């Protein structure tokens with residue numbers, strides 16, 4: 001019962017700042033990719049820096065920020081997906097196993113986009129068609145994944161009658 005529920009601090013401030021700054025850098029890098037080269041590169045480096053921070057925070061951050069506490073074993077993920085298909089998946093206070101996989105994928109994609117972007121500015125990678133193909137392909141894949149990520153956040157919010165987007169702003173969930 002929500003009336004008897006108690007607030008729990010789930011997402012620490014660094015996780016929340018990381019998330020919304022990443023949203024801003026990713027969206028900004030996309031919107032500036034056609035005709036604002038310097039801004040595009042700065043926002044892209046910003047996204048890359050945020051990913052580097054998150055990889056460290058995944059080992060030293062608070063309980064729900066740590067990879068050890070949300071990256072699932074394959075069996076746990078498979079069991080969760082099967083329950084999801086039957087609309088019986090349990091609610092998680094931290095990231096659920098499917099969300100965790102999406103999160104790792106988004107982190108990896110932004111790392112690939114940022115690294116290939118940087119390489120394109122070096123003597124080694126300047127004018128490289130394969131690098132450009134990977135950079136743009138990964139950006140498009142990440143954009144599609146973000147679409148799924150947002151739909152999943154809305155779906156899980158409706159499913160468990162809580163607002164996950166607000167939780168990522170305030171850091172608070174209800175137990």
Ligand code: HEM
Nearest residue numbers: 015019022023026094095096099103106146153164165168
């Ligand atoms: C307006 C758009 C977005 C919304 C509403 C949104 C919403 C959320 C929510 C609700 C969570 C928590 C999921 C959970 O409770 O398990 C989350 C986590 C996450 N999202 Fe998003 N997201 C958005 C855009 C993005 C973008 C553009 C990226 C990256 C390119 C991204 C990457 C992540 C990552 C890495 C996490 C894990 C947070 C952490 O533990 O550090 N999100 N997002």
Ligand code: HEM
Nearest residue numbers: 026029030033034041044045047113114117118120136139
């Ligand atoms: C999350 C971060 C990033 C995203 C989402 C992103 C996205 C994109 C997209 C969609 C394009 C294609 C633009 C077009 O041809 O219409 C592009 C091009 C480009 N990006 Fe990024 N990018 C990111 C980070 C970076 C970084 C860090 C750098 C370098 C410091 C960079 C350098 C470039 C360059 C040089 C091009 C132009 C390639 C060309 O058309 O000659 N990007 N980026």
